[in-house]
Amino acid sequence: MIEREPPPTGHRILNHPKLLLTPHIGAFTETAWEKASAEAVEKAIAFKSGSKIGDTLPLDLPWFALT
DSSP, rough: OOSSSSSOOOOOGOTTTTTOOOOOOGOOHHHHHHHHHHHHHHHHHHHTTTOTTTTOOTTSSSSHOOO
């Protein structure tokens, strides 16, 4: 992540030899999409059935009150 996307023409990050920049969508391979979709369905089913979902954010933390 960078502060402004896309970076301005000539920004030094664009020519860094050890970086490969992709748009956010660059992370969505078919396998990743299938895995994320299956996980979302599992969590929706667990939520609907009243089961605890293990990786939720703790809503009792002070930062949540700021939203």
